[in-house]
Amino acid sequence: MSDHDHDHATGPRSVPSGPSSCAEAATAKEAAYRIDYPLSAARNTRVVALDDEAERIIRSAALLEWGQARFFSITDPGEVLAEVDGSNVPLDEVMTDTNTVVMVASSGENATAVAAIGDLARERGIMTAGLVVTPGALTSDALFHLRPHARILLVPAEEDDLIELLRATRA
Amino acid sequence: MLRTDINELLAQTGPRTPMGDLFRRYWQPVLLAEELPENDCPPVRVKVLSERLIAFRDSEGRYGLMDEFCAHRGVSLWFGRNEEGGLRCPYHGWKYDVTGQAVAVPSEPTTSNFCANVKLKSYPMVKRGDVLFAYLGDPAAQPPLPEWEAYTVPDGQVFTSKRLQECNWLQALEGGIDSSHVTFLHGGNLESDPLFKGSKGNEYNKGDLKPFFEVVDSEGGLLIGARRNAEEGKYYWRVTPWVLPNFTMVPPRGDHPVHGHFWVPIDDDNCWAYSFDYHPTRQLTEAEVAAMRAGKGVHSANDPSYRPLANKDNDYLMDRESQKRGENYSGIEGIALQDSSLQESMGPLVDRTKERLVATDAGIIKARQKLYKAVKALQDGVEPTGNRAKDQKVRSVAIVLPADQSFVEGIGEAMVAEPAKPHTSV
Numbered sequence: 319m320s321d322h323d324h325d326h327a328t329g330p331r332s333v334p335s336g337p338s339s340c341a342e343a344a345t346a347k348e349a350a351y352r353i354d355y356p357l358s359a360a361r362n363t364r365v366v367a368l369d370d371e372a373e374r375i376i377r378s379a380a381l382l383e384w385g386q387a388r389f390f391s392i393t394d395p396g397e398v399l400a401e402v403d404g405s406n407v408p409l410d411e412v413m414t415d416t417n418t419v420v421m422v423a424s425s426g427e428n429a430t431a432v433a434a435i436g437d438l439a440r441e442r443g444i445m446t447a448g449l450v451v452t453p454g455a456l457t458s459d460a461l462f463h464l465r466p467h468a469r470i471l472l473v474p475a476e477e478d479d480l481i482e483l484l485r486a487t488r489a
Numbered sequence: 490m491l492r493t494d495i496n497e498l499l500a501q502t503g504p505r506t507p508m509g510d511l512f513r514r515y516w517q518p519v520l521l522a523e524e525l526p527e528n529d530c531p532p533v534r535v536k537v538l539s540e541r542l543i544a545f546r547d548s549e550g551r552y553g554l555m556d557e558f559c560a561h562r563g564v565s566l567w568f569g570r571n572e573e574g575g576l577r578c579p580y581h582g583w584k585y586d587v588t589g590q591a592v593a594v595p596s597e598p599t600t601s602n603f604c605a606n607v608k609l610k611s612y613p614m615v616k617r618g619d620v621l622f623a624y625l626g627d628p629a630a631q632p633p634l635p636e637w638e639a640y641t642v643p644d645g646q647v648f649t650s651k652r653l654q655e656c657n658w659l660q661a662l663e664g665g666i667d668s669s670h671v672t673f674l675h676g677g678n679l680e681s682d683p684l685f686k687g688s689k690g691n692e693y694n695k696g697d698l699k700p701f702f703e704v705v706d707s708e709g710g711l712l713i714g715a716r717r718n719a720e721e722g723k724y725y726w727r728v729t730p731w732v733l734p735n736f737t738m739v740p741p742r743g744d745h746p747v748h749g750h751f752w753v754p755i756d757d758d759n760c761w762a763y764s765f766d767y768h769p770t771r772q773l774t775e776a777e778v779a780a781m782r783a784g785k786g787v788h789s790a791n792d793p794s795y796r797p798l799a800n801k802d803n804d805y806l807m808d809r810e811s812q813k814r815g816e817n818y819s820g821i822e823g824i825a826l827q828d829s830s831l832q833e834s835m836g837p838l839v840d841r842t843k844e845r846l847v848a849t850d851a852g853i854i855k856a857r858q859k860l861y862k863a864v865k866a867l868q869d870g871v872e873p874t875g876n877r878a879k880d881q882k883v884r885s886v887a888i889v890l891p892a893d894q895s896f897v898e899g900i901g902e903a904m905v906a907e908p909a910k911p912h913t914s915v
């Protein structure tokens with residue numbers, strides 16, 4: 319009987335072998351051959367503070383070294399943002415050529431600005447994340463204002479969560 | 490991404506490693522009770538947290554867990570004779586009780602008190618439900634016995650299985666926290682698996698494929714809420730607790746039993762997934778237990794050494810046709826192997842400097858950070874959380890809540906395990 323006559327439904331399965339088999343490929347030795355090249359950074363992560371406490375947190379994060387992240391504060395109605403260096407940038411420009419916006423809020427102020435960011439992010443397919451930095455509070459206006467507009471929320475977030483999130487996502 | 494040094498710190502759990510020290514503050518599952526089924530049954534080798542141990546059950550039913558190797562000349566006590574209240578080395582007849590104390594050294598004169606000074610290192614091991622838990626840490630810091638609800642319900646309400654996973658424990662744990670993979674990888678299983686199908690929650694799942702997430706810090710770990718649209722003005726929430734260091738629970742579906750996992754390091758390249766299903770208020774049915782034994786739900790069909798029958802040596806029985814038909818998104822059968830095949834494919838310890846995480850991975854990012862902080866705090870003398878009853882008496886929840894409610898407050902007491910209290914499920 320030639321190989322071709324095997325009944326594949328009931329016959330013995332062939333045992334995978336060689337470099338393409340999982341057994342071989344999943345070893346530590348083989349993992350060392352994972353190719354090495356610079357990974358692209360996140361594309362222009364924008365970090366936006368929604369109130370004074372949030373601004374304090376993003377300002378201290380902004381002092382660290384980042385690939386392409388930029389840091390802003392916003393107040394209602396949210397047409398223009400203040401970058402940490404003091405310059406004013408229109409929302410439309412902030413939300414151009416970025417793939418992630420991280421909003422930081424403690425008090426629930428500036429809900430109109432949150433919605434402005436959220437609407438634009440939805441329209442342009444930009445990922446949104448929110449950090450609710452109200453210490454100890456599970457329910458807060460900050461949570462409810464961010465909720466419809468942030469795909470993922472950290473509640474409550476600690477100050478260093480912002481830094482960890484940015485680092486882990488190569489911002 | 491994660492720096493190499495932190496990756497290794499979190500991954501390595503052997504003796505005198507920082508993460509190993511943290512793990513040694515917790516009772517950990519080390520065997521299924523069925524592995525030591527009766528008095529004087531064969532001893533079983535146990536490797537946990539990179540320590541080679543031998544477990545046995547003596548003539549009086551006491552459990553022992555101790556150094557695998559005889560104090561005399563280093564023979565494995567797996568060959569030992571389990572008889573008359575102790576485990577006897579077959580080489581020269583030295584015999585040990587369940588505390589590791591030598592009780593007979595027949596090669597020495599009978600009048601000698603030699604054996605009083607010979608003791609193998611041993612650890613306490615207790616049976617809770619159908620699992621044996623052990624504590625490998627400093628006796629002075631031993632926490633109260635485990636209080637997980639699954640292991641405090643009456644007999645017949647819990648079923649636990651275990652399976653070998655051939656990668657570092659952290660990769661496996663992260664799968665339990667990573668809620669955003671469920672829609673993809675396990676998407677095909679909701680309506681076909683007997684242990685999931687037919688719940689109202691499944692409708693919400695299918696009606697909204699792009700959940701939002703809220704990661705809530707809790708004392709014992711994290712609560713990860715996945716939120717989908719329900720009826721007008723309402724959200725369907727699925728809440729997954731993670732309790733330090735390695736316990737995760739899956740949110741329930743309808744009246745099905747609730748499942749969860751312990752991801753227990755064997756060494757730095759392998760771990761055990763201990764997977765349980767329990768029902769807080771009723772016996773598991775025969776059909777449910779049969780399905781669990783057959784490897785449905787979160788369980789797997791295994792060989793007698795608890796290695797899954799579908800494993801890396803047979804390419805996990807990859808079925809490209811079922812992948813094409815969409816029955817199994819990855820072409821691998823069953824939730825458990827869908828997860829472990831991918832986690833093993835990352836290699837024993839994935840290089841986390843090469844990750845390209847995204848914002849929806851915030852749960853994983855936060856969990857790593859909490860583990861790291863717990864390790865550092867312990868080095869400064871601060872005892873960790875997760876080993877106290879109040880952390881362990883936690884439930885996963887599936888619930889529909891008004892849109893303007895924090896899920897933690899909306900759930901309230903439903904997250905707290907109490908005897909005979911029905912669980913909150915949709």
Ligand code: FES
């Ligand atoms: S899509 Fe997540 S690991 Fe590939």
Ligand SMILES: [Fe+2]
Binds near residue numbers: 664671674
């Ligand atoms: Fe999974």
